[in-house]
Structure formats: C-alpha cells, structure tokens
Amino acid sequence: MCRNRHRSPRGTRTRRCIIDLLLPAIWLVLCVTPAWAHKVMIFGWVEGDTVYTESKFSGGKKAKNCTVVVYDKEGNQLLEGKTDEQGEFSFKVPKKTDLKIVLKASMGHMAEWVIPADEITADGPISEERSTPDVGLQVATKEGSPSVETKTSGELPAPAAVGMSRQEVKALIDESLDRKLAPILNMLVDSLDRGPRVSEVIGGIGYIFGLVGVALYFANRRRKK
Amino acid sequence: MHISEGVLSPGVLIVGASLTAAGVAVGLRKLDHEEIPSMGILSAAFFVASLVHVPIGPSSVHLILNGLLGLMLGWKAFPAILVGLALQGLLFQFGGITTLGVNTLNMALPAVICYYLFGWGLRIGTRHLVFTVTAFACGLCAVLVSGVLVGFSLYFTGEAFLPAAKVVVAAHLPVMVIEGVLTAACVLFLRRVKSELLEGQYVPKSSS
Numbered sequence: 001m002c003r004n005r006h007r008s009p010r011g012t013r014t015r016r017c018i019i020d021l022l023l024p025a026i027w028l029v030l031c032v033t034p035a036w037a038h039k040v041m042i043f044g045w046v047e048g049d050t051v052y053t054e055s056k057f058s059g060g061k062k063a064k065n066c067t068v069v070v071y072d073k074e075g076n077q078l079l080e081g082k083t084d085e086q087g088e089f090s091f092k093v094p095k096k097t098d099l100k101i102v103l104k105a106s107m108g109h110m111a112e113w114v115i116p117a118d119e120i121t122a123d124g125p126i127s128e129e130r131s132t133p134d135v136g137l138q139v140a141t142k143e144g145s146p147s148v149e150t151k152t153s154g155e156l157p158a159p160a161a162v163g164m165s166r167q168e169v170k171a172l173i174d175e176s177l178d179r180k181l182a183p184i185l186n187m188l189v190d191s192l193d194r195g196p197r198v199s200e201v202i203g204g205i206g207y208i209f210g211l212v213g214v215a216l217y218f219a220n221r222r223r224k225k
Numbered sequence: 226m227h228i229s230e231g232v233l234s235p236g237v238l239i240v241g242a243s244l245t246a247a248g249v250a251v252g253l254r255k256l257d258h259e260e261i262p263s264m265g266i267l268s269a270a271f272f273v274a275s276l277v278h279v280p281i282g283p284s285s286v287h288l289i290l291n292g293l294l295g296l297m298l299g300w301k302a303f304p305a306i307l308v309g310l311a312l313q314g315l316l317f318q319f320g321g322i323t324t325l326g327v328n329t330l331n332m333a334l335p336a337v338i339c340y341y342l343f344g345w346g347l348r349i350g351t352r353h354l355v356f357t358v359t360a361f362a363c364g365l366c367a368v369l370v371s372g373v374l375v376g377f378s379l380y381f382t383g384e385a386f387l388p389a390a391k392v393v394v395a396a397h398l399p400v401m402v403i404e405g406v407l408t409a410a411c412v413l414f415l416r417r418v419k420s421e422l423l424e425g426q427y428v429p430k431s432s433s
Contacts, residue, residue: 212265219258
C-alpha cells in the first residue's frame with residue numbers, strides 16, 4: 001500500500017497534525033449534537049367544539065405555513081387551512097365523525113393524525129338521557145368557591161345551590177378538564193417528538209456491519225470454490 | 226430529503242423503485258469483495274449522518290453525505306444508500322418503505338453523477354488545491370442535484386416544479402456548504418491516513 005504524498009515536505013507535518021486533530025474533533029461535535037432528524041408530525045386534540053392541532057418537525061421546529069387538510073371517515077375533504085407561526089391550526093368540529101387530519105409540509109413531508117368520533121363530544125346535542133346527578137351536584141357546589149378544583153376527596157358538602165342546568169355543568173367540567181389535561185397533552189406531544197434513540201442508532205449500525213459480514217462470507221466462499 | 230409515504234403517486238414510486246433496482250444491480254456488479262468493508266462503513270456513515278441536524282435555514286434539515294459516498298464508491302453508492310435508507314425508514318421512520326425506491330434514487334443518482342463529474346479531480350488531483358476543490362464541489366453538488374430530483378418527484382405527482390424545487394434547494398443551502406466542507410475534509414483525511422481506501426476507486430490496482 002503506497003501512500004502518495006504529493007506536497008512539499010515543508011508544512012506538511014503541521015498541516016497533517018491539524019487535520020488529524022480536526023477531523024476527530026468534528027466528529028465529536030457532530031456526535032454530541034442531539035440526535036435530531038427530519039420528520040414532520042401533527043398532533044390533534046379536541047377542546048369543546050374546537051379541534052386544535054400542533055405541527056412540528058422532529059427537532060422541535062414548528063411547521064409554519066403548512067397546509068392542513070381535514071378528511072372525514074370516507075375520505076371526503078371537509079376543510080383546509082394553514083398552520084400559523086406557532087405551527088398551530090384550529091378549527092370548529094365540522095361534523096361528528098372520525099376526523100383524519102393530514103399535514104402537508106413542504107418537500108414531500110406528510111403526517112396525519114386521526115381523531116375518532118367518540119372523542120368529539122361537543123358537536124351535536126348533548127345527550128339528555130345521561131343522568132349524572134352526582135357530578136352535577138358536586139360541581140355545582142364547587143362552583144361556589146372561586147377556584148374550580150376537581151378535588152375528589154371524601155368530603156361532600158350538602159348540596160345547597162343547585163340551580164344549574166346540565167349544559168352549564170357540562171361546560172364547567174369540560175373547561176376544567178381541558179385545563180387539567182393540558183399538561184398531559186403537552187407531555188404527549190413531547191413524547192411523540194422523541195428523536196431516534198441511541199439503541200436504534202447503534203442497532204442500525206450493527207445491522208449494516210452484520211450485512212457486511214454476510215456479504216464477506218459469501219464473497220469468501222465464492223473465492224474459495 | 227426523505228419523501229414521506231402517501232405523498233407521491235404510484236407511477237412515480239414504481240419508476241423510482243425500478244430505476245433504483247437497476248442502479249443497485251450495477252453497483253453490485255461492480256462490487257469487488259475487497260471493497261465490501263469500506264462500503265459498509267460508508268453506508269453506516271450515511272445512516273448516522275441523517276441524525277446530524279442542521280438548525281440553519283427555514284426548515285429542519287440534516288446531513289446527507291451522498292457526495293462523499295459517490296466520490297468514494299461510485300455506482301456502489303446505490304446499494305450503500307439503499308441499505309442506509311431502509312434502516313432509517315425502519316428505525317427512525319424517516320421516509321417510508323413505499324418511498325424507499327424514490328428516496329434512494331434521489332440520493333444515490335446525484336452521488337453517481339457527481340462521481341463522474343468530479344472523480345477526475347481525485348484521480349489526477351496531485352495538486353492539493355484541485356483535490357480539495359473538486360471534493361468540496363462534489364459534496365455540494367450532490368445535495369443540490371438531490372434537491373432538484375426531489376423537486377422532480379413532487380412535480381410528477383402534480384406539484385408545480387419550480388416552487389417545490391426552490392423550497393427544497395433553499396432549505397438545503399446551509400447543508401450543501403457543510404457537506405462540501407465535510408466531503409473535502411473526509412477525503413483529505415482519508416488520503417493521508419488510509420490512501421488505500423481511495424485507491425480502489427481512483428488508482429488502478431496493481432494486484433488483483
């Protein structure tokens with residue numbers, strides 16, 4: 001194996017040293033950079049009668065000005081919109097059906113999110129037959145205090161002020177739940193955003209080396225024959 | 226660069242897959258058993274490079290390294306990139322399995338084109354400058370051509386070509402420069418430390 005050195009000896013050593021040091025340094029920096037990659041995703045949830053969506057590229061960059069198309073179960077297009085500067089897009093529930101929300105980002109990136117029909121509660125008449133007197137009373141009493149907290153402790157004060165329709169109670173519960181669930185939703189969004197794990201990266205490299213091994217095995221066998 | 230599933234029309238997917246199959250066949254035909262390890266290493270480098278996120282520019286983009294693969298492997302970049310992309314699709318959900326053919330074509334064809342365009346620089350590159358500049362240009366142009374090919378893929382599916390290609394190329398401008406620098410640095414480093422890796426491609430072997 002001849003090593004061709006084509007340059008004058010002067011300065012070669014220092015330059016070589018610099019490059020020999022630089023390249024591993026570059027690789028180190030690259031390896032330390034968080035493992036982010038290129039994928040786009042959309043996440044949608046229902047709050048009241050509105051569907052909120054959040055879109056981003058993996059790596060946390062918001063997908064701005066991307067087209068969002070909403071389809072029903074049969075694949076009919078219901079509405080279309082664009083994400084704002086925060087990568088968010090919200091719309092009123094067009095009808096009570098499975099909603100397929102498709103994000104079309106630039107450069108051939110696409111993602112979709114399905115909201116099943118039973119997650120959509122607000123649209124359509126609120127079911128009157130569902131008798132929920134206990135909850136109604138509890139929330140009604142809690143409503144008297146300024147902070148709406150859904151403590152499910154044992155103390156149940158005597159129901160004094162009732163005077164609320166089911167609708168109002170339901171609205172209150174929904175509002176409170178939405179607020180309580182917001183952090184969980186955010187957690188879900190973040191967990192969806194996880195980049196490739198180290199195990200996957202190492203696994204992939206292992207696969208490639210394994211393939212090399214297999215290829216070499218066959219190449220060697222062929223040569224021996 | 227990785228086109229997601231469900232974006233392209235079936236025609237584009239089939240044409241991409243068949244062209245990729247042809248490219249892989251050519252690559253495997255040219256494969257010498259001594260080059261299998263270096264191909265594996267470069268395939269692994271390609272696989273990992275997509276995790277290096279470049280936070281500059283309007284969108285989120287990552288390294289591709291197809292210029293380097295083309296320069297080092299020539300036609301053998303096709304199988305190497307195919308393996309890397311398949312694993313990226315399976316493990317990271319980049320791109321997809323149906324779009325594997327088109328994505329491989331979009332990244333490997335520029336690698337081969339750049340190999341023919343700039344390989345001479347490495348072959349006759351006794352001058353340090355020529356060697357460096359051609360390697361840089363190879364890394365840069367491979368990404369540029371890839372962007373144009375992605376634009377074409379979208380165009381044949383029904384999107385307007387110019388806006389689509391413009392967006393892709395604009396998003397990858399910073400990556401192009403980084404790729405150029407990386408390709409040049411890698412090739413220079415390899416010439417110093419492991420010149421035999423380059424010999425396979427650029428110096429006719431004395432013993433075979």
